[in-house]
Amino acid sequence: MNKTTVVEQKSHFAIKSGLQQLLVFGSLILLVIFFSIASDNFFHFSNLIGILLSTAVIGVLALGSTFVIITGGIDLSVGTVMTLSAVMTGVFITIWGLPIPIGIIGGLLTGALCGFLSGFTIARLGIPPFIATLAMMMIAKGLALVISGAKPIYFTDNEAFMEISLGSVLGDLIPGFDIPNAVLIFFIVAILGSILLSRTIVGRYNFAIGSNEEATRLSGINVRNWKIVIYTITGVFTGIAGILMASRLNTAHPSLGAGYELEAIAAVIIGGTSLSGGKGTILGTVIGALIMSVLTNGLRIMSVPQEWQTVVVGFVILLAVYADILRRRKA
Amino acid sequence: MSESLVQMEGIVKSFAGVHALKDCRFDLRLGEVHALVGENGAGKSTMMKVLTGVYQMDEGRILYQGEEVRIPDTRAAQKKGISMIHQEMNLAADLTVAQNIFIGKEPRKALKLFLDEKEMNRQTSILLRQMNLDIDPTTLVSKLTVAKQQMVEIIKAISYDSQVLIMDEPTAALSDAEIEELFKIIVQLRAKGVGIVYISHRMAELKRITDRITVMRDGSYIDTVATADTSIDKIISMMVGRELFQSDKTNRLKDETSESMLEVRNLNRRNVLHNVSFTLRKGEILGVAGLVGAGRTEVARAIFGADPLDSGEIYVHGRKARINGPHQAVKHGIGYLSEDRKHFGCLLEMDVSTNATLATTGRFTRAGFWMNEKRMNEVSTQIVEELKVKTPSIKQKLKFLSGGNQQKVIIGKWLTRDCDILIFDEPTRGIDIGAKSEIYKLLENLAAAGKSIIMISSELPEILRLSHRIIVMCEGRITGELMNDHLATQEQIMTYATDRIG
Incomplete structure (x- = not known):
């Protein structure tokens, strides 16, 4: 291969890779335009804030899932681990009466511990990620019910806890700019995730493992330990989502959260992250999660029954992945 | 002179401009066992892949039972009665012997809606009995020994009424007793008029079981000889050829007394490595020669901690090293370049x-x-x-x-x-000549700078050109060690490389 053809291929490729990001973002803009025209109630500040707010929980879950999916793995437990984190936060704050910050740390540690255990069973015991996290999904689901006695735990004595999600630090600073904290936290977590993935050694190894696990191992990298680290990171993100959800509902609901993992995975995939690993971006996942929320919100405003909304989302996933396959086939 | 079954003439095949086969020929007669031998990369497999329709030849013609034929794909080959028994088994482990033999042509009953398991087992029994094999048709293939599985594969081929059977290293995984069984079957097939192409590196076997031997080298046809009229030495010298690249060997000799960088003692891994011991000195290039499957890569991976060992000790700088994974090997200053660049090297x-x-x-x-x-x-x-x-x-x-x-x-x-210790496994595989010589120079410079290098290579000229010392492996054992002085020759290495122990 001579030098000039290599150069051509490269610029060709750079355009294509940028194109894909643009494509996903473009679809989001198109959706927003479409719903704005289709319904007068869509493009309103309060509705847009509502969309962002409803994106926050799934969005943070999806951000966490992006990490494991880039390694070529999967985490099916994020939905119920999120619930367990919420329940544990409830136990610490409402039942044990611990201060809110301690409760939050407890919730985050719960998520981290679950992620660590999933990572351990995958990396050390060699259980396939699908099965290990399926087991963790059921363990977390059961534990959430056992610990809470299958009853919701309310945070009614702690007004401040609700502020975590629904208060507005930004609104206090800039009057009228009432963006809920949950949305702010979602974007902060996204920025942190993006830095983690692109600027740190964790992110570097994350892509290396997803790109070629055996070659990475044969480069003297302790792949097993790094996988445990990565699943633990996903667990921490899951814990954050759990606290956001509990705060938003002012309740730790022990039976809510199952099924969220699939929506999170869907957001990651729509965002262009490859299930076979080695490829993906945080920005893509954020846009993917927004596309899902805009779709559900827009369809609801257009009075499409909820059952049909789910059907549409299903087709969008097929479309997004097929578009990606087409693009790759051409490349 | 018996009747001709297959005749391949003037076969040319190239991949991306590189000639893999240059004007090659091969012929097989009814009821003969015909060995096809040559070093790795000599073109044996390519030749047989042309015959079985895996590859299409660029030029040449194939006569089958006297008529010119085209073999566009493997199905066509199978239909004509040409079957290949692969080195790696192509059986479904969780199906029974009978189900495997009749896969794709299962007897049916009741308007062809249901499988007729009984009929299938009955027919299988007949086939097995014809070959004097004591196997129950309803046994799961996974329960059989490797040897028995191979027999099943042979029976499967015969059940297609195969006239031509190609066996690629059929004895590689067999014990001596099992080899005897296999030979019995080969003799029976020969008596039935089946033509057998026998690809093997084991010279002693060729002498025992084959009628004729065809030698290939570097994609060219060398000669076909009657087994009875030749000697193992003669075959080996035909395999390695005479036109050798001889570098100046006087400077290849390395001071024996220089410091030991790496020493391995009695490395053992079940069925793979047997009591492998050697020392690597500072500034030395140690060539590791042997045929495919000799255990060279396995030694490298074991030292690097990529595969577990059953027993054995590794000393780095004279101190015992515990290596439980590549990350620990790297800490001891060992680097490993895999032979499979795409899968184990590159992101x-x-x-x-x-x-x-x-x-x-x-x-x-x-x-x-x-x-x-x-x-x-x-x-x-x-x-x-x-x-x-x-x-x-x-x-x-x-x-x-x-x-x-x-x-x-x-x-x-x-x-x-x-790294102080570098293990290069086939460092020049699949790369062009220009890059090759750059890599040679690099290896020499590294050694001159005091690095110690283990270089595994299937190309003997490469081994002879670069190594200070050479160890030769065969079937997981070190069968020879030689200083790379004027006495070291390709013939000598090949003799060690085919030196099978009992």
């Missing part, structure tokens, strides 16, 4: 800079966490310049580089690491 989807620094990523961080992209780029630029990697930028994805340039980047990964 194809990632850029040159990431690949070149993969073994040292930890050094390019601040506080062990933040990537220092600038340092990383500096070092990878340096590697690209030093090794003359042809790439438009260090941000180019590795998959867009040629094989030789990919290999340089991967070698660069270990140079960045500054």
Whole structure:
């Protein structure tokens, strides 16, 4: 291969890779335009804030899932681990009466511990990620019910806890700019995730493992330990989502959260992250999660029954992945 | 002179402009066992893949039972009665013997809606009895020994009424008793008029079981001789040829007394390695020769901690080293370049800079966490310049580089690491001649700079050109060690490489 053809291929490729990001973002803009025209109630500040707010929980879950999916793995437990984190936060704050910050740390540690255990069973015991996290999904689901006695735990004595999600630090600073904290936290977590993935050694190894696990191992990298680290990171993100959800509902609901993992995975995939690993971006996942929320919100405003909304989302996933396959086939 | 079954004439086949077969021929008669021998890469497999329709020849013709035929795909070959018994088994382990033999042509009953298991087992019994095999048709294949599985595969081929059976290293995984069983079957098939192509590296076997031997070398046909009229030595010398590249060997000899960098003692791994012991000295290139499957890569992977050992000790700098994984081997200053660049070497989807620094990523961080992209780029630029990697930028994805340039980047990964002990497994496989000689020079420079190198290679001229000392392996054992002086020859290495123990 001579030098000039290599150069051509490269610029060709750079355009294509940028194109894909643009494509996903473009679809989001198109959706927003479409719903704005289709319904007068869509493009309103309060509705847009509502969309962002409803994106926050799934969005943070999806951000966490992006990490494991880039390694070529999967985490099916994020939905119920999120619930367990919420329940544990409830136990610490409402039942044990611990201060809110301690409760939050407890919730985050719960998520981290679950992620660590999933990572351990995958990396050390060699259980396939699908099965290990399926087991963790059921363990977390059961534990959430056992610990809470299958009853919701309310945070009614702690007004401040609700502020975590629904208060507005930004609104206090800039009057009228009432963006809920949950949305702010979602974007902060996204920025942190993006830095983690692109600027740190964790992110570097994350892509290396997803790109070629055996070659990475044969480069003297302790792949097993790094996988445990990565699943633990996903667990921490899951814990954050759990606290956001509990705060938003002012309740730790022990039976809510199952099924969220699939929506999170869907957001990651729509965002262009490859299930076979080695490829993906945080920005893509954020846009993917927004596309899902805009779709559900827009369809609801257009009075499409909820059952049909789910059907549409299903087709969008097929479309997004097929578009990606087409693009790759051409490349 | 018996009747001709297959005649291949003037076969030419090239891959991407490289001639894999140059005007080759081969003929097989009814009821004969015809050996096809040659070094790795001599073209034996390519030749047989042309015959079985896996590859299409560029030029030449094939006569089958006296008529010129076209074999566009493997199905066509099978229909004509040409079957290949592969080295790796092509049986479904969780199906029974009968189900495997009749796969794709199962007897049916009741308007062809249901499988007729009973009829299938009955027919299988008949086939097995014809071959004097004591196997129950309803046994699961996974419960059979490797030898028995191979018999089943042979029976499966015969059940297609095969006239031509190609056996690729059929005895590689068999014990002596099992080999006897296999030979009995081969003799029976020969008596039935089946023509058998027997590919093997085991010279003693050829002498016992074959009628004629065809030798290939570097994609060319060398000669066909009657087994009875030839000797093993003669075959080996035909295999390695005479036109050798001889480098100046006087400077190849290395001081025996220089410090030991790596010593392995009695490495054992079940069925793979048997009491492998050797020493690697400072500044030495130790060539490891042997045929495919001799256990060379396995030794390298075991030292590097990529595969577990059953027993054995590894000493680095005279001190005992515990190596439970590649990450520990790297800490002891050992680097390993895999023979399978694509699967075990490259991150194809990632850029040159990431690949070149993969073994040292930890050094390019601040506080062990933040990537220092600038340092990383500096070092990878340096590697690209030093090794003359042809790439438009260090941000180019590795998959867009040629094989030789990919290999340089991967070698660069270990140079960045500054390992004292480097294990290069087939470092020039699949790369062009220009890059090859650059890699040779690099290896020599590294050794001159005091690095110790183990170089595994299937190309004997390469081994003879670069090594100070050579060890030869066969079936997981070291069967010979020689100084690379004027006495070392390809013939001698080949003799060790085919030296099968009892």
